[in-house]
Amino acid sequence: MEHALDHLVINSHFDIDALAEVFQALGFRLTPRGYHSLGSLNHLMMFDSHYLEIIGLPGEGKLRQEILNSPQGIDGLVFSSQDAAATRQFLEEAEFSLQPLQHFSREVVDGTVSGTARFTTLRLLGDEFSAGRVYFCQHHTPEWVWRPGWPGHANGVTGICALSVVTKDPQAEKRHYQRLGKIKGDFELRFITRSDALASYTNLLHLPAERENFFSVIHLRGGDPDLLTRAAARLSLPFTRSPGCVRIALPVAATLLEFLS
16 A cells, blocks of 8 residues: 655644744744644644644643643654545554544634534554554545645745654664555655764754654755744744755754755
């Protein structure tokens, strides 16, 4: 089975307001806040075929337990599925441990029109991929996710090109992810050791001492280096700039963004 990136998730817990302000200041266009029927809320940064999601929890009322139980930071790697039931069958045959199919929705407001975005997700059990939540998403109403005018960002970023995974054994971890199937398109997973991460990203990268495997860096395609570094300086965010590359750490989200021009 082949699959494409659907989206990456950054978990903010109860700090979604602060994180949304940071992304907006960095030149991203955020969708209006969404409220999931499961008890979470989000903003999306849309690209042509995928998106970056920041997810959080409301201050009161129903709370989505899996978000509360997951650590802050890059928390979700989500692949697209055209048929969640067929994806489930494939993964069962590959002997993965799976959760039941999950159906949920959120209301979408776009200017003067509104509708409902509906999804079915297939999640792998947490011990399958300890770096973060890995799952597949079937969009039943993609027209209410990819709205006209939502892709396109003032900072010039055009998409997500890679996600780095810190792990003790990069080759073994790579083989494990490959069992999910072939990744389509120009997105890739990169597997690095903790020592490699320290050497490459020095003090920019948050390295939780208690975790052996974790999602560490989101690599983005494009971005205006001058705009990004000015914004990072205004926000007092740690950053570095080199030819063709800007790296910005987001301490509020234990996340590192790398912009590749």
